[in-house]
Amino acid sequence: MVDSRLAVARRVLEETEQNLGIRSVRSDDGLHNAYAVPSYLAAVFPQGISRGSVVEVSGSLSLCAFLAGIAAQQGAWIACLGMPTWSCDLAILSGISLEKCALVPHVSHFPAQVLSALVEGFDVVIAPSNLVPYSQQRILTRKVRTRSGLFLSLGNWAGSVHQIHSQITYVSGTLLRKHRYIAEIGPISHLEYKISSWQGSTNIKLTGSGWSCA
Numbered sequence: 001m002v003d004s005r006l007a008v009a010r011r012v013l014e015e016t017e018q019n020l021g022i023r024s025v026r027s028d029d030g031l032h033n034a035y036a037v038p039s040y041l042a043a044v045f046p047q048g049i050s051r052g053s054v055v056e057v058s059g060s061l062s063l064c065a066f067l068a069g070i071a072a073q074q075g076a077w078i079a080c081l082g083m084p085t086w087s088c089d090l091a092i093l094s095g096i097s098l099e100k101c102a103l104v105p106h107v108s109h110f111p112a113q114v115l116s117a118l119v120e121g122f123d124v125v126i127a128p129s130n131l132v133p134y135s136q137q138r139i140l141t142r143k144v145r146t147r148s149g150l151f152l153s154l155g156n157w158a159g160s161v162h163q164i165h166s167q168i169t170y171v172s173g174t175l176l177r178k179h180r181y182i183a184e185i186g187p188i189s190h191l192e193y194k195i196s197s198w199q200g201s202t203n204i205k206l207t208g209s210g211w212s213c214a
Contacts, residue, residue: 035071035150040213043200050161052145056129056153059166062090063195064126064152066204066211067164069094071150072101076123081115082107082131083154093210112136119143119151129155166195169203170214 034048049055049067057064061083068078073095080086084105091101102122107114111131118125119140132140141159144151153160170192191206192214203214 033148035074035076037070038213040202040204041070043202044164044195044197045162046199049150051148051150053162054141054144054151054153054157054160055162055164056155056157056160057164057166058155060168060193061085061154062191062206063164063166063193064154065090065094065096066206067152068124068126069096069211071124072096076100076150077121078102079118079122079125080104081118081125081127082111083126083128093206093208095210107131112140116140116143119147119149122149124150124152126152127154129153129157134158162197164195164197166193168192169194170205 034050037045037048049070055067057067065087068076068080069091072078077100078091078096079102081104086103086105088098088103091098102118104114104118112133115125115127115132116139118127120143125144129137137158140151141157143149151157168191170190172190189208192203193205194201194203196202204211205214
């Protein structure tokens with residue numbers, strides 16, 4: 001009787017996840033849950049975005065906002081350090097509530113200590129890798145794991161478990177001027193990216209409605 005009820009419960013959960021377009025997953029070691037991802041990201045994050053991990057992101061700061069937004073929509077608090085070009089508009093489009101997001105655009109003294117404090121207090125932290133020397137990166141990686149946090153590094157980071165690369169494949173917006181070899185585009189209304197990891201790749205897009213499958 002118990003087994004049959006468990007089977008029914010699992011089937012209902014799977015049907016609900018399919019209807020919502022998400023995947024409910026746990027990391028392989030069973031110690032940390034993973035952030036569920038939209039179904040179109042399954043090729044890149046087949047086990048979800050693991051808590052207690054470092055994810056290297058290359059090619060686009062926007063992808064950091066996208067991944068942080070996935071976690072934010074599941075209750076995570078976000079901190080962004082050392083990125084003066086971070087856009088609050090992009091954060092909102094990515095599903096990040098500004099009430100649950102701390103922005104520290106510049107850090108001139110003791111960046112490793114500042115980053116460590118943010119890892120201590122926030123669920124997801126975003127920062128460029130060149131803020132911290134390689135020797136200190138490993139110490140912070142261990143803290144991220146201990147705290148079951150998520151660190152999104154823009155650039156290479158010691159001890160990362162995922163490397164995600166993004167490439168812009170399409171841009172559209174208001175055409176301001178067109179030269180012989182280049183078109184100058186004003187406010188961008190549509191961006192498409194190809195994102196990939198060693199596990200697979202997919203295409204996503206950013207419009208005025210937010211992120212979705214391209």
